[in-house]
Structure formats: structure tokens, C-alpha cells
Amino acid sequence: MLAQTLCGKVSKIYCIDIQKRFGRLYFLPESTSKTGRSNCINTEIMNHMEKITLSKGFTLKLAGMPDTSVIQLPRPATVGVSARDIAHIRPKLLVKENDSVKTGQPLFCDKRDTSIQYVSPGTGTVKKIVFGKRRRLLEVVVALEGLDDFIQFDPVSASHLNQVPKQDLIHRLKQGGLWQTLRQLPARDTADSETAPPLIIVCLNGNDIFSPHPALVLQDNIRQFEFGLSVLKQFSNRVIVAARTNSLKLLAPVKHLITHEVPDIYPAWEPGAILYHIKKQAKQNAAWYINVQGLVRMAQFLETGRYPVDTMVTVTKGNDKKPHMITRQGSPIRLLAGSFPLSSLITTGQFNGRKVDPDSHLGFFENTLNIIPDAPADEMFGFIRPGMDKPTMSKAFLSTLLDRKVQMDCTMHGEERACINCSYCENICPVDLMPSFIMKALVSDDIEEALELGLMDCCRCGLCSFTCPSKIELTYILSQGMDLHHKDKQG
Amino acid sequence: MNPLKKIFALLEYDFSDAGKFAKLAPLFDATKTFFFLPSPKNKQGPFIRDHLDLKRYMSFVIISLLPVLFFGIYNTGYQSGLARGETLGFWSAFLSGAWVVLPIIIVSYAVGFFWEILFAAIRRHPISEGFLVTGLLFPLTLPPTIPLWQVAMGISFGVVIGKEIFGGTGRNILNPALTARAFVFFSYPVTMSGNIWVAGANAVDGITGATALGITAEGGSSLTSVLSEQGFTLSNLFFGFVPGSIGETSALCCLIGAVFLMITRIGNYRIILGGLAGLAITAILFYFLPGTKGTWAAAGPLYHLCAGGFLFGISFMATDPVSAPGTNPGRWIFGFLIGFLTVILRVANPAFAEGVMLAILFMNVFAPLLDHLVMKHRISKRIPNV
Numbered sequence: 001m002l003a004q005t006l007c008g009k010v011s012k013i014y015c016i017d018i019q020k021r022f023g024r025l026y027f028l029p030e031s032t033s034k035t036g037r038s039n040c041i042n043t044e045i046m047n048h049m050e051k052i053t054l055s056k057g058f059t060l061k062l063a064g065m066p067d068t069s070v071i072q073l074p075r076p077a078t079v080g081v082s083a084r085d086i087a088h089i090r091p092k093l094l095v096k097e098n099d100s101v102k103t104g105q106p107l108f109c110d111k112r113d114t115s116i117q118y119v120s121p122g123t124g125t126v127k128k129i130v131f132g133k134r135r136r137l138l139e140v141v142v143a144l145e146g147l148d149d150f151i152q153f154d155p156v157s158a159s160h161l162n163q164v165p166k167q168d169l170i171h172r173l174k175q176g177g178l179w180q181t182l183r184q185l186p187a188r189d190t191a192d193s194e195t196a197p198p199l200i201i202v203c204l205n206g207n208d209i210f211s212p213h214p215a216l217v218l219q220d221n222i223r224q225f226e227f228g229l230s231v232l233k234q235f236s237n238r239v240i241v242a243a244r245t246n247s248l249k250l251l252a253p254v255k256h257l258i259t260h261e262v263p264d265i266y267p268a269w270e271p272g273a274i275l276y277h278i279k280k281q282a283k284q285n286a287a288w289y290i291n292v293q294g295l296v297r298m299a300q301f302l303e304t305g306r307y308p309v310d311t312m313v314t315v316t317k318g319n320d321k322k323p324h325m326i327t328r329q330g331s332p333i334r335l336l337a338g339s340f341p342l343s344s345l346i347t348t349g350q351f352n353g354r355k356v357d358p359d360s361h362l363g364f365f366e367n368t369l370n371i372i373p374d375a376p377a378d379e380m381f382g383f384i385r386p387g388m389d390k391p392t393m394s395k396a397f398l399s400t401l402l403d404r405k406v407q408m409d410c411t412m413h414g415e416e417r418a419c420i421n422c423s424y425c426e427n428i429c430p431v432d433l434m435p436s437f438i439m440k441a442l443v444s445d446d447i448e449e450a451l452e453l454g455l456m457d458c459c460r461c462g463l464c465s466f467t468c469p470s471k472i473e474l475t476y477i478l479s480q481g482m483d484l485h486h487k488d489k490q491g
Numbered sequence: 492m493n494p495l496k497k498i499f500a501l502l503e504y505d506f507s508d509a510g511k512f513a514k515l516a517p518l519f520d521a522t523k524t525f526f527f528l529p530s531p532k533n534k535q536g537p538f539i540r541d542h543l544d545l546k547r548y549m550s551f552v553i554i555s556l557l558p559v560l561f562f563g564i565y566n567t568g569y570q571s572g573l574a575r576g577e578t579l580g581f582w583s584a585f586l587s588g589a590w591v592v593l594p595i596i597i598v599s600y601a602v603g604f605f606w607e608i609l610f611a612a613i614r615r616h617p618i619s620e621g622f623l624v625t626g627l628l629f630p631l632t633l634p635p636t637i638p639l640w641q642v643a644m645g646i647s648f649g650v651v652i653g654k655e656i657f658g659g660t661g662r663n664i665l666n667p668a669l670t671a672r673a674f675v676f677f678s679y680p681v682t683m684s685g686n687i688w689v690a691g692a693n694a695v696d697g698i699t700g701a702t703a704l705g706i707t708a709e710g711g712s713s714l715t716s717v718l719s720e721q722g723f724t725l726s727n728l729f730f731g732f733v734p735g736s737i738g739e740t741s742a743l744c745c746l747i748g749a750v751f752l753m754i755t756r757i758g759n760y761r762i763i764l765g766g767l768a769g770l771a772i773t774a775i776l777f778y779f780l781p782g783t784k785g786t787w788a789a790a791g792p793l794y795h796l797c798a799g800g801f802l803f804g805i806s807f808m809a810t811d812p813v814s815a816p817g818t819n820p821g822r823w824i825f826g827f828l829i830g831f832l833t834v835i836l837r838v839a840n841p842a843f844a845e846g847v848m849l850a851i852l853f854m855n856v857f858a859p860l861l862d863h864l865v866m867k868h869r870i871s872k873r874i875p876n877v
Contacts, residue, residue, distance in 0.1 A: 285876045351537040382528025383546035390542035395756045411530040414544025418661025421817040456876040462537030469543045476535040
């Protein structure tokens with residue numbers, strides 16, 4: 001239904017243009033050509049979608065899938081720009097409390113490269129600058145006042161894109177506060193504009209299992225999406241667009257632009273996991289990636305010259321099927337989450353997000369909130385109950401015989417113990433790591449061995465910690481190792 | 492509030508750092524968490540966690556041992572009845588068996604826990620669940636006639652030298668239960684071999700109590716016929732109505748435990764299947780060797796499988812994840828070589844009637860090497876990312 005109406009919007013000429021630009025992407029190995037062809041019968045352009053096969057990952061069915069309806073939330077009283085979800089940043093403040101700011105005005109920048117700026121998603125006054133321990137910047141809160149007063153940049157249209165020099169394009173995106181939506185693997189730092197990436201991965205699905213559905217994000221933005229892809233082509237001649245199998249049905253209008261189909265096993269759609277399964281040479285490790293929302297906003301900014309303030313978020317809570325919500329970037333958590341039990345945990349990704357304070361604001365890169373309930377207090381003889389209601393990836397509870405949607409709680413279900421070498425982490429790792437061995441190398445300060453074992457391939461999906469029966473914080477230890485190594489390399 | 496929880500809440504202070512029993516905090520913690528499974532909120536991502544924890548993991552090994560344990564208790568009573576020339580009913584056999592076996596298990600747990608608590612108190616770490624398994628595995632490998640002081644010596648050696656000096660559960664290189672058994676085996680050979688396998692047998696004259704593996708056929712008769720004459724028919728060996736160590740006699744009960752461990756994925760099927768393959772292939776090779784008639788070389792795979800403690804060892808000892816390799820190809824090789832070495836020791840080494848204990852301990856030592864080789868291979872397959 002959505003498909004037909006939207007497909008019409010795409011002009012023939014533009015499609016051919018895309019085909020010319022992306023022609024080389026549709027290379028397909030012999031082995032997968034059959035499945036690839038059968039997927040693209042109803043698309044206008046001959047398209048070969050490559051299928052990534054991946055068997056390891058999270059296969060339980062979680063409750064809380066959001067509804068595919070979309071609502072617009074009321075304008076919040078305050079918006080915040082959080083520094084907590086920005087990997088590796090060393091923030092430098094550019095405003096003081098009570099300063100008045102325009103929409104698109106820089107609030108802070110990254111000390112390591114001051115041209116990378118984080119801008120205000122609204123017009124008003126800086127109400128509060130929140131610091132954490134050791135005066136680490138947590139967030140800048142702006143009280144919204146009156147109508148948006150945008151900082152205006154020169155727009156760039158799709159047809160004139162070729163005439164804009166690459167350096168100019170980078171400069172504009174940096175000034176507009178959107179360059180940082182491009183991230184660079186393996187450390188997931190802001191993309192280094194000095195280098196040419198071997199490939200760019202466009203992730204249609206977000207970090208969480210229930211991140212906004214790409215079809216809803218693209219609903220009114222197909223033109224912008226295509227424009228965004230042609231912008232990415234300026235940086236690298238290999239652009240990969242990957243989508244989950246179960247979002248493909250609604251994605252028919254853009255199906256011809258999707259190059260890779262990934263299975264519906266978390267975290268197959270994570271950029272790190274995608275890269276691991278498609279890379280052929282070591283130099284491809286430095287691939288860039290971008291989330292579909294970031295790409296669309298980047299295109300909106302170039303097209304209008306104004307900072308795009310709206311973003312789409314999902315909220316998952318128990319068995320509720322909440323609608324997708326369009327709201328201003330950096331909306332207050334309380335506005336998005338609605339009512340929730342005080343003891344529950346709010347996160348921006350059940351596996352790989354961060355824990356958020358209900359009084360703070362959603363971060364720049366975040367578009368999912370999970371309200372995870374607390375568990376009832378210590379259960380008597382909990383370790384030996386049959387466990388019909390205890391979801392597990394192991395086979396040690398009766399729940400494993402039931403095929404139903406499960407509700408997880410935010411507790412550990414046990415205590416930390418020494419590693420017993422059980423290989424549960426290895427059996428679930430989507431990028432074929434042996435997390436327990438890497439953990440042992442890292443805690444004994446042997447970074448060389450950890451790197452040899454593939455530490456930097458880790459996609460931080462959190463599944464090793466999820467499954468560990470000894471409750472070792474494997475993901476945390478591996479992430480720390482990766483971050484430290486990245487810091488060392490930067491010097 | 493649960494009355495038990497109230498008691499723990501009342502005692503909490505005495506066992507805290509400021510309390511008078513601060514040293515015994517690990518004991519309090521272990522008891523409390525046995526009754527009430529702790530589940531603290533996640534501090535780091537991921538914010539949802541699997542329900543499987545080490546308490547569940549280890550208690551599943553205990554569950555898998557229950558058939559072996561109950562049959563072992565019954566058989567001990569049954570065999571001692573036979574030795575006295577009476578055939579006991581089920582309950583009387585079970586009770587007289589329990590009278591012999593339970594003290595051994597109680598001593599093993601009590602002495603072992605003493606060392607666990609001592610080390611936990613000094614090192615200030617919680618008591619690991621691993622000992623629940625060690626404390627039950629060890630008695631099941633012993634003959635029912637063993638003096639209790641030797642049980643105490645054995646488990647002390649197993650826990651202290653086999654595990655704690657390496658840093659406790661998860662850091663040991665040898666299986667603690669087997670280390671304990673090896674200690675008893677080499678230190679007190681008189682009580683571990685010879686006519687000692689039937690509890691109460693010494694009271695009666697003229698009973699031979701050798702295990703099946705101690706038998707060889709003389710004068711050209713085949714081994715299997717001699718075994719059958721002594722009561723070690725294949726079906727008796729399979730069901731376990733023969734004298735032997737408490738837990739090892741019944742191949743059937745060991746198989747039930749092994750299948751349970753494999754289905755629940757608590758025991759790694761690669762080790763068990765690899766071990767069975769190794770045993771079968773080696774036994775078949777020896778079977779076709781000429782000039783071995785009357786020795787265990789000619790026994791064939793089925794006798795090798797059902798006699799002695801191989802199935803017990805491969806199902807419950809070799810699958811101990813800590814002392815086994817941590818890589819899957821390593822586990823296949825580890826299991827296979829245990830089966831191989833078991834037959835080699837049984838056939839080619841006249842000093843030891845039973846080979847599985849030494850085979851597993853030997854392969855435990857080689858497990859890190861297997862892991863190392865597998866890891867080197869896997870590293871060479873990866874596209875480097877540094």
C-alpha cells in the first residue's frame with residue numbers, strides 16, 4: 001500500500017542516475033544469486049540483494065514490539081544535548097548558562113577537532129549545564145522559547161551536488177552539526193574526514209531490536225534518502241545499505257536501493273556485524289557507517305540549509321505496543337517514557353544502550369527507550385525451579401520448550417563468579433570471537449593477544465554478557481579494551 | 492515476609508564487616524544465596540540478562556548424577572547382600588547401601604566445605620558452586636569399603652592441591668574430584684585395589700571381589716566367557732549389577748546422566764561423543780590385533796564401554812568445563828584422546844587395571860595446549876584488525 005504511492009515519487013531519471021552511481025554495488029557472488037533475484041521481482045531496477053548469513057545471535061522473541069502507527073508528540077518545554085552517548089568525545093563548551101541560542105547554534109564541540117560541533121535543536125535560553133564527576137559535561141539543557149529561529153546555511157540541491165567540492169560538503173556538514181552522524185569503525189569514533197573510507201554502511205535498522213522501523217522513518221523522506229546516498233557516494237564508491245529481513249516488506253519503495261539483507265537475529269544489522277561478514281581485506285576495517293535517521297537528517301539539512309529538529313523514537317514497555325513517535329531531538333525522557341514504575345530501568349537499547357536518568361534528555365544518536373521492569377525480590381530456591389517463566393538462551397529452563405514472547409527484567413539473575421570456560425559466550429558471538437579468552441587476555445594486560453584474537457571486530461552487541469552464566473561483564477571489559485586501544489592509537 | 496528471610500535479615504549484621512562473625516561472611520553468603528537466589532540490578536549493559544547462572548549450572552550436574560547415585564547406593568547394598576549369600580529386596584538393599592554410602596558422601600562434603608570456607612574467608616571471596624559437584628563426584632568414584640579417614644584425606648588433597656592453590660574454581664588445571672581420587676589411588680593402593688569392592692564381603696570367606704577390568708583369561712579361553720563365568724555378562728555390566736566403585740557400575744545410569752547433560756547443554760556433547768568414538772575406534776583396532784586372546788585387547792568396544800568407569804568419567808569428569816579445553820575442536824580432540832588413552836592403559840599397561848582416571852587427568856594437562864593450537868589456527872583464519 002505504502003509501496004505503490006511512494007514508488008511513484010521516484011522519478012525515472014533519478015532512478016537511472018542512481019543505477020549508474022550504484023551500478024557497481026550490485027555485484028553478487030554466484031552462490032547467492034538465486035535468492036538475490038527472487039527478492040527483487042517487483043522493483044523497477046534490476047537489483048541483486050546480497051544475503052548475509054549469520055546463525056549466531058539472540059533468537060528469543062522479546063515482548064514490546066512497537067506499533068507501526070506514527071504520532072507527533074507535543075513540543076517539549078526543554079530540549080537537551082547530551083554528551084553521554086557520544087563515544088570518545090572530549091567536549092568543549094561554547095555557551096554559558098542563560099545565553100540565548102538559535103536553532104542550529106553550536107553548544108559544544110569536540111576538543112580533538114573543534115570543527116565538529118553539537119548544535120541546539122531549538123531556540124531559547126540555555127537553562128542549565130549539567131556536569132558529572134570530575135566536571136565531565138553531561139548535557140546542555142535549552143528551555144524552548146517562541147518559534148524556531150534557524151541559523152541559515154546555503155542549501156544544496158540533489159542536482160547541484162556534483163558541483164559542490166567534497167571539502168566544501170564536509171565543511172558544511174560539520175558546521176551544521178551533522179557530520180558526526182557518520183561514524184568510523186572499529187572504534188566507532190566520528191568519521192575522520194581526512195581519510196577516504198573503503199566502504200560506508202547505511203544501517204536501516206537501529207541499535208535496539210525495537211528501534212524505529214526504517215519504512216516509517218523513510219515514509220516521507222525517500223527523496224532525501226536517495227539524496228543522502230548520493231552524498232555518501234562522494235566519500236566512497238562503495239555504499240552498502242543493509243536491512244533486516246522482516247522490515248523488507250514495508251520497505252518495498254526503496255528496495256532497489258538495499259544491497260544487503262540481514263537475518264532477523266539480533267545483532268545481524270549492527271554495522272560491526274555487517275562489516276565482519278562482508279569484509280575481504282584488512283583495510284576495510286576502517287569502514288564508516290551511518291544510521292538511516294542520521295542520513296535522512298543530513299540530506300534534509302543540505303536541502304534546506306536548516307538544522308532538522310525532528311527525530312523518530314520508539315518506546316518499548318512490557319507488552320505495550322506503543323506507536324512510533326515523532327519528537328524534537330533531545331526531548332526529555334519523561335515526555336517520551338510516560339508513566340513507569342520507579343524501580344524500572346530506562347535504557348536506550350536493551351543490549352547496547354546506556355542507562356538514562358529519567359530527568360535527563362535523549363541523546364543525539366539515540367532513538368529508542370526501553371522501560372525494563374525490576375524483578376521481584378530474591379526468589380526462594382530460585383536456582384532449582386522449573387523456570388517456565390524464565391527466558392533463557394540455554395536449555396536449562398523449561399521455558400526453552402515454549403515458543404512465546406518473553407518479558408525480561410533488568411536484573412542479573414545470579415552473582416558474578418570466575419569464568420568456567422563454558423563457551424556460552426563463544427556460541428552466541430555474532431562475529432565469531434571467543435570473548436572469554438579475550439577477556440582473560442585483557443585482564444592480564446596482554447593487549448597484543450586480545451587484538452590477535454579479534455578484539456577490534458567486537459560489535460559491542462552485549463550478547464556475551466547477556467549469556468554468561470558466571471555473570472562476568474564481558475562486553476564492558478571488551479569495550480574498555482577497545483576504547484583504551486583507540487585512545488592509545490590516537491596518541 | 493518469609494520467616495526464613497527474617498532469620499537471615501537478623502543475622503546479616505553479625506556476618507557483616509563490623510559483626511562478630513565477619514570472617515565467616517562467605518559461609519553466611521553461601522547459605523543465604525542457596526535459599527534466596529540473589530538478582531541485583533544490572534549496572535552495565537546489556538540491561539537484560541539470561542536466567543542461567545552458576546548455581547543452576549552446577550545443580551544440573553547434581554541432577555544428572557542422581558540416577559548414578561541412587562543406583563550406586565542400591566547396588567552397594569545388593570552386592571554386599573550377595574557376598575553374604577542373600578538376595579536382598581529393593582528397600583533393604585537400598586537401606587543397607589545408604590548405610591555405607593551416605594557417610595562417605597557426608598565426610599566428603601563436610602571436609603571439602605571446611606577447606607572451601609577456609610579459603611573463601613581468607614581470600615574474602617564468595618564460595619563457588621563448583622564444589623557442590625566435586626563433593627559428590629569424588630565419593631562416587633570410591634569403593635564402598637574405603638575408610639572414612641581416607642575420604643577426608645582425598646577430598647582435602649583434591650580441594651587444596653587440585654583447586655585452591657591455583658586460585659579456586661575456574662582456575663584449576665586438573666579436575667579436583669579426579670585429583671582427589673588419584674591421590675587416594677596412589678597413596679592407599681591396598682584399599683583401592685584387590686578384593687575391596689564389596690562392602691561387607693571381607694566377613695565371608697571365598698568371595699572374590701575383583702572388578703571386571705582386573706580379570707584376564709588363562710589357557711586359551713576367551714575373555715568374554717571368563718567374564719561371564721564371574722558374573723560380568725554384558726547385560727550385568729550394562730545395567731550395573733556388578734561390584735565396583737559406588738557410582739561407576741551402571742553404564743545405563745551414566746548414559747542417562749550423559750544424555751541429560753547433553754540435552755540441557757550443561758555438559759558439552761563434543762567431549763562425550765568424541766570420547767565414545769575414541770574408545771570404540773581404539774577398542775576395534777585392538778580387537779583385530781592377532782595374539783591377544785584372553786586379554787582386554789580382545790574385549791571389543793562394548794565390553795570396554797560398559798566395564799569400568801569410562802562412561803562415568805567421560806560423562807561427568809571429562810565434561811567439567813574448567814579443566815577441559817575451551818574451544819570446540821579442542822573438545823573433540825580432548826574427548827577422543829581420553830577414549831583412546833583409556834583403552835591403551837587398560838590393554839597395554841598391566842600396572843593399572845583402570846585407565847580412565849589417568850586418561851582424563853593426562854588430557855586435563857594437555858587441554859591448554861589444545862586450546863592454544865586451536866586459537867593459533869583461528870587467528871590465522873581471521874582478517875586481522877589491529
